[in-house]
Amino acid sequence: MLCRIDQIPAEEIRTRKKEVVISADEIGGARFLAADVLEGLQRVDPASCALVISSPPYNIGKPYERKDERTYDEYLAWQRRVIETMLPALTENASVCWQVGTYVTDGELFPLDVPFIDIFRSLGFRLRNRIIWRYNFGYNADKRFSGRYETVLWFSRTDTYTFNLDPVRIPQIYPGKRHSASKGKKAGKPSGNPLGKNPSDYWEFSAIEDFRNNPVWDVPNVKANHPEHTEHPCQFPVELAERCVLALSKAGETVLDPFIGTGATAIAAVKHSRHAVGIDRHLPYIEIAEKRVAQFAEGDLPLRPLGKPVRRPQSTERVAQVPLEWRQDHTEFAPVSVGGEDGEG
Numbered sequence: 553m554l555c556r557i558d559q560i561p562a563e564e565i566r567t568r569k570k571e572v573v574i575s576a577d578e579i580g581g582a583r584f585l586a587a588d589v590l591e592g593l594q595r596v597d598p599a600s601c602a603l604v605i606s607s608p609p610y611n612i613g614k615p616y617e618r619k620d621e622r623t624y625d626e627y628l629a630w631q632r633r634v635i636e637t638m639l640p641a642l643t644e645n646a647s648v649c650w651q652v653g654t655y656v657t658d659g660e661l662f663p664l665d666v667p668f669i670d671i672f673r674s675l676g677f678r679l680r681n682r683i684i685w686r687y688n689f690g691y692n693a694d695k696r697f698s699g700r701y702e703t704v705l706w707f708s709r710t711d712t713y714t715f716n717l718d719p720v721r722i723p724q725i726y727p728g729k730r731h732s733a734s735k736g737k738k739a740g741k742p743s744g745n746p747l748g749k750n751p752s753d754y755w756e757f758s759a760i761e762d763f764r765n766n767p768v769w770d771v772p773n774v775k776a777n778h779p780e781h782t783e784h785p786c787q788f789p790v791e792l793a794e795r796c797v798l799a800l801s802k803a804g805e806t807v808l809d810p811f812i813g814t815g816a817t818a819i820a821a822v823k824h825s826r827h828a829v830g831i832d833r834h835l836p837y838i839e840i841a842e843k844r845v846a847q848f849a850e851g852d853l854p855l856r857p858l859g860k861p862v863r864r865p866q867s868t869e870r871v872a873q874v875p876l877e878w879r880q881d882h883t884e885f886a887p888v889s890v891g892g893e894d895g896e897g
């Protein structure tokens with residue numbers, strides 16, 4: 553049975569604005585701290601978090617960053633301090649998934665995973681995967697190729713880390729493939745794993761569908777046309793966090809997100825019977841995160857099922873057809889399907 557959030561006294565949620573605890577018996581519990589990251593991290597219990605999943609601010613002039621006005625070097629020095637301050641909260645064998653994109657200034661690109669790999673390594677972490685998260689919409693550049701991916705850096709503190717492959721296997725493209733005659737005893741037997749294949753280090757989730765299903769910005773003062781909906785999706789899809797949670801932690805453990813934003817990490821954690829701790833200095837985001845976890849506990853939060861393939865349009869669908877006027881003006885266009893899921897430029 554899923555415990556309902558209304559078992560928590562409403563006044564407890566209302567009065568504890570700076571620190572909100574949502575708990576339930578059979579799903580994990582979530583604890584949210586509205587605080588600056590450096591202060592919030594010091595309030596997390598020592599050696600309590602087995603996994604960190606986070607997307608730090610990118611220092612690219614988003615509304616919540618403007619007052620910081622850090623240079624690139626200052627930004628990296630601050631991030632190093634954040635990671636150092638986070639260390640005491642981690643268990644000995646913890647993993648960290650740091651999801652970053654590219655800082656762009658005057659048309660010049662600074663892929664942030666490059667300096668972050670150095671920062672984590674210098675603090676004793678080992679890089680286990682550099683995962684490409686490919687998404688299907690965003691800013692259409694005209695002076696360079698449009699950016700359509702970010703990365704998730706998965707680090708472990710030691711060689712004794714959790715890695716559960718089975719819960720995150722995905723369907724094979726050719727499940728009917730069989731071993732060839734040269735494979736001895738295996739010849740003729742199915743060559744794949746009945747649970748599916750390794751999802752690899754190239755992840756593709758339908759971010760746009762996730763955002764449609766999770767209208768997190770559809771609240772007063774943060775509308776769907778909020779400026780953060782520009783260069784790249786600011787919040788990552790819950791599915792991305794779920795894959796990390798399932799593969800890199802165990803039920804009952806605690807997952808920390810020091811920049812929780814609208815709560816994807818917390819939803820993924822509680823959905824899979826882990827506990828979540830989330831920090832964000834922006835109270836309205838914490839309130840959205842809180843509401844989404846509560847909605848999840850109520851069974852009211854629409855989520856894309858984990859591992860569902862990204863939808864591609866059929867060539868017969870209108871969105872996949874070359875527009876008639878293009879065909880008339882440019883005879884070189886054959887009437888074939890074009891574009892990705894959203895027919896982006």
Ligand SMILES: C[S@@+](CC[C@H](N)C(=O)[O-])C[C@H]1O[C@@H](n2cnc3c(N)ncnc32)[C@H](O)[C@@H]1O
Binds near residue numbers: 607787812813831
């Ligand atoms: C890239 S967003 C994270 C989005 C999140 N992954 C989600 O799915 O919604 C970065 C978050 O960091 C928060 N933030 C920025 N500076 C902070 C600071 N000094 N302390 C705490 N939170 C901060 C912002 O409010 C923002 O919500």
